[in-house]
Amino acid sequence: MIGILSYIIFFTTVASILAIAVLGLNLQWGNTGLFNGGVVAFFGAGAYGTLLLGGTPQPDHIAGFELFYPIALIGGMTAAGLLAWVVGILTLKMRHDYLAISTFGVAVAFENLMRNAEWLGGGAKGLRGFERPFRESLGDGFVYNFVFLIAVVFCLIVTYRFQEILVSSPFGRLLRAIREDENAARSLGKDPARIRLTAFVTGSVIMGLAGGLYGTFYAFVSPQDVLPTLTFQIWAMLIVGGAGNNKGAVLGAFIIWAAWTFSGWALSRFAPIEAQLYTGSIQYVLIGLVIVIMLLWRPQGLLPERLVVSQSGLG
Amino acid sequence: MKKDNERFVFKLGAVVCLALFASNSISHACTTKIGAVLPTSVDWGRPIAETAQFVVDQVNESGGVSGCSIEMVLRDTQVDPKVGVDAAKALVDLDGVQLLLGAVSSGVSMPILTSVSVPSNVMQMSCCSSSTAFSKLAENGKTEGLWFRTFATTGVQAAVGAKVAKDRGFKKVAILYKNDDWGQDLNRLIARDFAALGIKVTSAVAINDGQPSYKAEVTSALSGSPDVLYLGLYPNEGTAAVREWLSLGGTQNMIMANSLKSEDFRENVGLQYLGNAFGTDTASPRVASADAFVQLYKSHFGKEPSGPGLANSYDAAMIALLAMEAAGKGATGDQIASQVGRVTDPAGTPITADAAGFKAARTILAGGGNVMYQGATGNVRFDKNGDVSAPAVVWKFTDGGTTEIEYLSLTEVDEFIASMN
Numbered sequence: 001m002i003g004i005l006s007y008i009i010f011f012t013t014v015a016s017i018l019a020i021a022v023l024g025l026n027l028q029w030g031n032t033g034l035f036n037g038g039v040v041a042f043f044g045a046g047a048y049g050t051l052l053l054g055g056t057p058q059p060d061h062i063a064g065f066e067l068f069y070p071i072a073l074i075g076g077m078t079a080a081g082l083l084a085w086v087v088g089i090l091t092l093k094m095r096h097d098y099l100a101i102s103t104f105g106v107a108v109a110f111e112n113l114m115r116n117a118e119w120l121g122g123g124a125k126g127l128r129g130f131e132r133p134f135r136e137s138l139g140d141g142f143v144y145n146f147v148f149l150i151a152v153v154f155c156l157i158v159t160y161r162f163q164e165i166l167v168s169s170p171f172g173r174l175l176r177a178i179r180e181d182e183n184a185a186r187s188l189g190k191d192p193a194r195i196r197l198t199a200f201v202t203g204s205v206i207m208g209l210a211g212g213l214y215g216t217f218y219a220f221v222s223p224q225d226v227l228p229t230l231t232f233q234i235w236a237m238l239i240v241g242g243a244g245n246n247k248g249a250v251l252g253a254f255i256i257w258a259a260w261t262f263s264g265w266a267l268s269r270f271a272p273i274e275a276q277l278y279t280g281s282i283q284y285v286l287i288g289l290v291i292v293i294m295l296l297w298r299p300q301g302l303l304p305e306r307l308v309v310s311q312s313g314l315g
Numbered sequence: 316m317k318k319d320n321e322r323f324v325f326k327l328g329a330v331v332c333l334a335l336f337a338s339n340s341i342s343h344a345c346t347t348k349i350g351a352v353l354p355t356s357v358d359w360g361r362p363i364a365e366t367a368q369f370v371v372d373q374v375n376e377s378g379g380v381s382g383c384s385i386e387m388v389l390r391d392t393q394v395d396p397k398v399g400v401d402a403a404k405a406l407v408d409l410d411g412v413q414l415l416l417g418a419v420s421s422g423v424s425m426p427i428l429t430s431v432s433v434p435s436n437v438m439q440m441s442c443c444s445s446s447t448a449f450s451k452l453a454e455n456g457k458t459e460g461l462w463f464r465t466f467a468t469t470g471v472q473a474a475v476g477a478k479v480a481k482d483r484g485f486k487k488v489a490i491l492y493k494n495d496d497w498g499q500d501l502n503r504l505i506a507r508d509f510a511a512l513g514i515k516v517t518s519a520v521a522i523n524d525g526q527p528s529y530k531a532e533v534t535s536a537l538s539g540s541p542d543v544l545y546l547g548l549y550p551n552e553g554t555a556a557v558r559e560w561l562s563l564g565g566t567q568n569m570i571m572a573n574s575l576k577s578e579d580f581r582e583n584v585g586l587q588y589l590g591n592a593f594g595t596d597t598a599s600p601r602v603a604s605a606d607a608f609v610q611l612y613k614s615h616f617g618k619e620p621s622g623p624g625l626a627n628s629y630d631a632a633m634i635a636l637l638a639m640e641a642a643g644k645g646a647t648g649d650q651i652a653s654q655v656g657r658v659t660d661p662a663g664t665p666i667t668a669d670a671a672g673f674k675a676a677r678t679i680l681a682g683g684g685n686v687m688y689q690g691a692t693g694n695v696r697f698d699k700n701g702d703v704s705a706p707a708v709v710w711k712f713t714d715g716g717t718t719e720i721e722y723l724s725l726t727e728v729d730e731f732i733a734s735m736n
Contacts, residue, residue: 007408014401115494116521124496125448126422140434218400218430222496224422225396261401265409268390277364280356280391 006142009149011261016152017213019253022237023159023246024206030244030305031167032199033179034092037100038107039234041087042080042204044226046211048114048121050076051221055130061122069133073212080208081201083110088200092193107231115223126222133216152213156250159206163246175199233260240294242301251302259290345383349635350406352399352417352427355391360419363442363628364389367416369615370632377670378677380636381644392418399423403431413648414635415439419624421446421496428452432461437648440635442628445469446496447504453700461652463697465627465634467597467705469500474732475595475707475723476545476570477508483593485543485568489536490519491556492547493574498522501547501572511735517541522552529556533563543568550577557584567591574623581712589712597692597705598722604668608691611669626691633668634658634688634695640673641680659696660685693725704729 021043028034036042054072057064067075083106091102114121121127138144166172177185178192185192215221233256241252263286267279275282294301351367354360371387379385388410392399399418406412415437418424424444429452432439441464450468452458480488488509492498498521506516517539520532533556536544544560546553546569553575561567567588573596581589608629612620620626634655639646641654657663658676663685666672676686688695695703707728709721723731 003408003411007405010404010408011401014397112523118499122448123499124422124494125446125499126425126496128425128448128452144434218396218426220426220429222396222422222425224394224420227395229393229395230397260398261405264390264398264402265405268388276368276389277355277361279389280354280360280393283391284356284393 002142006145009142009145011258013145013149013152013217014214015254015257016149016156017210017217018234018237018257019250020152020156020159020213021207021210021234022241022249022253023156023163024203024210025234025238026203026243026246026249027163027166027175027206028200028203029238030249031172031179032175032196032203034196034200034203035096035100036103036200036203037231038087038103038105038110039207039231040226040228041103041107041110042084042207043211043214043230043234044107044110044114044221045080045083046076046208047215047221047225048076048127048211049079049208050212051127051130051215051219052121054133054216055127058122058129061119061127064129069216073209073216076212076215077205077208080211081205084201084204085197088197092196092200104228104231107226107228111223111226114226122222124223126220126224127215128220130215130219132219148217152217155209155213159209160246160250167246171195233257236291238301240291240301242303242305244305245301245303248301248303248305255302256290260287263287346386347380347383347639348386348388348406348410348412349414349416349639350403350410350412351387351389352392352402352406352415352423353389354394354419354423355389356393359622359624362622363419363624365616366612366620366625366628367442367632369612370629370636373670374633374636374673377673380640383644385636387416388412392420392423394420394423396423396426400426400430403427407431407435407437413437413646414639414651416628416632416635417441419443421448425449425452428458428462432648433457433459435648437461438463438635438638438652440464440631442466442631443624445500447500448496450700450702453702458701459649460701461648463631463634463652463655463701465631465692465695465703466624467692468702469497469504470732471597471705471707471728472572472595473501473504473508474728474735475709476505476572477512477514477735478723478731479570479593479595479709480509480514480543480545481512483543483568485514487515487517487539487541488543488545488570489517489539489541490545490547491522491532491536491560492519493549493552494521494523498547505545505547508735522548522556524552526552526555529559530563532556533559533565536560537563537565542566543570545569546571546575548572549574550580550583553580554583557588561588569593570595573597576710576717578716581716586712586714592712593720594710594712594717596708596710598708598719604672604689605691605693608668620691629668630688630690630692630695633673633690637673637676637680637686637688640677655697657685659688659694661687661694661696663687665689 028036050072053065053067053075055064087106115124182192237252237256242248263283353364355364371385375384390402421444424441438461443466492502518536520536569592571594637658638651638654641657642650664679665687666676668690706725707723708719710717710719
């Protein structure tokens, strides 16, 4: 019983962390129409940034500044934001598929930088030497995971509320205006380039927060954590949940991550013994199938965007 | 109607209970689950899992562990750390396993170790993770003695590679290494060993996977006009890089890591160019059990155990289950881990790596004795960090495959490594 609870806590923690990243993407794609194909770079910048700043000194690479944890986490988010700012200035002139390709390139470059720059992030071996905050007082087991879950869910709620407020504010309306018709927005005296950059950086900082929490949870990050698969997973979550809808983004994260993990569990338990060795491949097929069916059956996602008239005619 | 239903349910329940009871009493009285987290969705990962399952089948055939049959619950890692950690966590929390076999990639094994095995006090034994990061983690006391691997650390391979260069009188060496954790470790270690032996490293170049051409890398490796090339690569990039190396006039003197012990590499490069290419490998010691593994494997799977990590996977599963037997029924992860020394004791009674050996070990362990496991990779012995050392061979390619030209026993390897430090 305690085992099931412990696993549920673990699952919810990972799903919530991913949900935060999906919310970040929702701000960029769902609300502003920015096709970020390099989610993992900003996620990774947050993770590496947090662990580098909060970790203990290591002989073979820099890092180990042992900063107070919240400062390290904010540092990780800042790293993601700075990366987004530089990338944004360079690439946001591009539209849609071009932006997607260039951000994808940034993500691959980030992974390769981390794989090769041993002095920076430990290279392919990954970044060790991070002590999870409050580990001394909470131990390493069940209690710690429970407290960590509460912290992560708190971050998720704050992010969600922040984006709900943002989306319903005049700024959110401006984002959607740029998404729908940039020229129209410009004709009204708005500066789409600046707004797009703001949305891109904000979304990336949120992804950085997710990355920072992820790195903290595992107390380890390696280039294998920042492979393009993660970008694909985050996108699948947003598409299935419903782009443009914050509730949908969170729901999509939980559903896809549950499908991803539960299918593995169910196959290991119920698949016939001779098929056991192929469950890995079967799982890939199933996940692909779910996404394809979803796109055919409900391309707008489970919870589609609700377009609201923010000012009624009477107002 | 309702009553009928109840009666029916009751009868059904009774039948199911009887059936369960009957089926159990035929085989064993109980089942103990162990977990395996391996990349079964990757082509070379599947045979590793098959080999582990083969061990479990043999142990069950010999009577199981502590009177219980073993069920290996196998989960795929997809070589994705998130997925692997989740699978391990589910195995520990939902299936209650006290023993995890896996993973293969160090980048997956490491987060499983730090965020699942150690916090949950579960023993973890990997067949194939090679990163030196595990040794460092163990030295810092962070693995709590729960971590073991049957894959000899890269140090052995590097030392023997350097020894080959010294014995053949090479003075200047260029290194090409695979750009992953294994390759980076290997490069660092062998560069240190070359330096200790007074051999100059003219350049060390990282090779990334899947590039159409390695001309730039090879050109930069050629620049110091080395008289020998060291290759820490896998067959695909190895073939491409060596072809370019030869076509640009590089020397045919080569030293190769065991990863290039592949027929594809030999055929695609061409045997005529490999006359002066020496390979290194960790080796099975000259005991019957290593050959016995090959025979056993062939008779079961109908082919040679030629993929990576198969012998290591076999020993990992067997040693872990022996330790479980030694620890007794209902043992926790740390109790199992504490028994590993008892089943790999150099002073213990030698046992073979099969069902009969397991049976023999059971009797000896029950009597309080220790056993020396003689497995597919030899008389496995773990150091305090859970690492293994191993004997080594130097080999060359031939028409029919490879042939061994030199054998270094465990003692010789250890002495040579000590002589460099």
